[in-house]
Amino acid sequence: MSTGGAEAADQTCSTGRLPGGLLRLATCGSVDDGKSTLVGRLLYDTKSVLADQATAIEEVSRRRGQDGPDLALLTDGLRAEREQGITIDVAYRYFATPARRFILADTPGHVQYTRNMVTGASTADLAVILVDARNGVVAQTMRHGAIAALLRVPHVVLAVNKMDTVGYRESAFTAIADEFAQRARELGIADVTAIPMSALTGDNVVEPSTRMDWYDGGTLLSHLENVPVGADPVGKPLRLPVQYVIRHPSEHRRVVERWPTGQLASGVLEVGDRVVVQPSGETSTVVGLSVLGKETDSVRAPQSVAVRLADEIDISRGDMLTAGPAPQLLRHITANVCHLHDRPLRARQRVLLKHITRTVPAMVERIDYGIEVTDARRLPCEDGLSVNDIGGIRIRTAEPLAVDDYPENRRTGSFLLVDPQDGATLTAGMVDVRTEDRHLQA
Known part of the structure; x- marks a missing residue:
C-alpha cells in the first residue's frame, strides 16, 4: 500500500505536488476509544516517524512491560497528558503517502474540551469519529457528529475501533454502523463511511485485516487517500x-x-x-x-x-x-457559535468581530438559544453561553461586513469575537444569512 514519508517527500520535491492534493482531517472520540493509538498507528505504519523517535517509543514501551510499541506515545506528547492518560489539546500532525499529503488535527475526547474539537474540525475536509466496539454509539459520539454537522465537514468516517475485543464479529460492527448512520441522517450528515478496525493490532488501519474477511471495504488509509477533497474553492x-x-x-x-x-x-x-x-x-x-x-x-x-x-x-x-454573485452586506448578523473562553458570553456585551482581515467593533444584541449537541435540540439560554457551549446569537456591527452563508463558503462565512479589553479570543462563529431579516441589511 503506502511506503510513507521519505518516498512521498521525494515525489513532492520532484513534482511540486502530490497527485491527490492535501486532505485536512480531524480525529475525535470518547476517552479510551483508542484515538491516540489510531493516530500513532497511521504514522508508524506509513513510516512517517523518524527512526530515533520510533526507537525511543519502543524502548519506553519495553520498560513498561508492553509486548509491542505503545503508539499512543507518538501523539500524546505533553507530560501532563501522559500522566493522566488522556489527550487534552489539539495536536497537528503532518504526514504524506505517495498518493496524498495530510494535515491531521488530533482533538481531545472529553466533553469539557468541546471547544478544542471545534478548533480542530473547523477547517477539516473529513472527520474520523472513533467508537469503542464494546460500548457502541454513546452521547459523546453523537456530540462529535453534531459538531461535524454544524461545521459542515464534508466527509465523516465512523472508525469502529477495538474490534479485537469483540472477537471481530460482523454483527457487532453492523449494529454500531446502522445506529450511527440513522442518527447521522437526522443531523444532516450526508456522507458517512464505517470501517471496522483495531488500532492496537493494525487491522484495517493501513493494512487490510486477515481477521475480518466478511468486510469488503477499504482500509482507513486507502479511504483517506481516495476521498474527494471538499468543495473546490x-x-x-x-x-x-x-x-x-x-x-x-x-x-x-x-x-x-x-x-x-x-x-x-x-x-x-x-x-x-x-x-x-x-x-x-x-x-x-x-x-x-x-x-x-x-x-x-x-x-x-x-x-x-x-x-x-x-x-x-x-x-x-x-x-x-x-x-460574480455578491456576498451579503450586513450590519446585523445571525450566527451559530461555539464559546471558547472561560468568561461567559452575554447579551449586550461589546466585542470586536474579526472577519478574515477586517476587524470592527460589535455588540452581541441577543443570545437566541443554546444547542444540545448530542441531538441538535435548541434550548433556552437566559444566562448567556459558557465555555464549550454552542448556540445561536445575533450581532450588530459598527460597520457593514461582506459575508457569505457559512455552508457556501467556510472562509468568508466564519468569524471570531474578541475581547476589546485584553484581546482574548472569546467565540468562534458561523454566519447563517438564511435567517437574516432582509430589511436590516446595510
Whole structure:
C-alpha cells in the first residue's frame, strides 16, 4: 500500500505536488476509544516517524512491560497528558503517502474540551469519529457528529475501533454502523463511511485485516487517500480579502500605484476581470496580477497575489475584492457559535468581530438559544453561553461586513469575537444569512 514519508517527500520535491492534493482531517472520540493509538498507528505504519523517535517509543514501551510499541506515545506528547492518560489539546500532525499529503488535527475526547474539537474540525475536509466496539454509539459520539454537522465537514468516517475485543464479529460492527448512520441522517450528515478496525493490532488501519474477511471495504488509509477533497474553492465566486496594500512605482506614469494584496479565499481572478470592492461598492478592472514578483494572467484560490487595478480607488486592509454573485452586506448578523473562553458570553456585551482581515467593533444584541449537541435540540439560554457551549446569537456591527452563508463558503462565512479589553479570543462563529431579516441589511 503506502511506503510513507521519505518516498512521498521525494515525489513532492520532484513534482511540486502530490497527485491527490492535501486532505485536512480531524480525529475525535470518547476517552479510551483508542484515538491516540489510531493516530500513532497511521504514522508508524506509513513510516512517517523518524527512526530515533520510533526507537525511543519502543524502548519506553519495553520498560513498561508492553509486548509491542505503545503508539499512543507518538501523539500524546505533553507530560501532563501522559500522566493522566488522556489527550487534552489539539495536536497537528503532518504526514504524506505517495498518493496524498495530510494535515491531521488530533482533538481531545472529553466533553469539557468541546471547544478544542471545534478548533480542530473547523477547517477539516473529513472527520474520523472513533467508537469503542464494546460500548457502541454513546452521547459523546453523537456530540462529535453534531459538531461535524454544524461545521459542515464534508466527509465523516465512523472508525469502529477495538474490534479485537469483540472477537471481530460482523454483527457487532453492523449494529454500531446502522445506529450511527440513522442518527447521522437526522443531523444532516450526508456522507458517512464505517470501517471496522483495531488500532492496537493494525487491522484495517493501513493494512487490510486477515481477521475480518466478511468486510469488503477499504482500509482507513486507502479511504483517506481516495476521498474527494471538499468543495473546490476555485468553483466559487471570487473572494479576495485584502491583507495589505503595497506601494508600487508605475512604469508608465510618474506616480506610485497602490496594489492590494491577499490570498484568494475562493474563485479565480484574471486580467481583464471586473471586480467590486466591498463594502464600498466601487468597481474597477484588473489590469495586472503579480505572484511572488512575477507577472501572470490569472490566479486561483488559494494563491496569494498582488492586484493592479485600472482606477485609483480607495482600498485598504479589511476590504474585499469580489466578482460574480455578491456576498451579503450586513450590519446585523445571525450566527451559530461555539464559546471558547472561560468568561461567559452575554447579551449586550461589546466585542470586536474579526472577519478574515477586517476587524470592527460589535455588540452581541441577543443570545437566541443554546444547542444540545448530542441531538441538535435548541434550548433556552437566559444566562448567556459558557465555555464549550454552542448556540445561536445575533450581532450588530459598527460597520457593514461582506459575508457569505457559512455552508457556501467556510472562509468568508466564519468569524471570531474578541475581547476589546485584553484581546482574548472569546467565540468562534458561523454566519447563517438564511435567517437574516432582509430589511436590516446595510
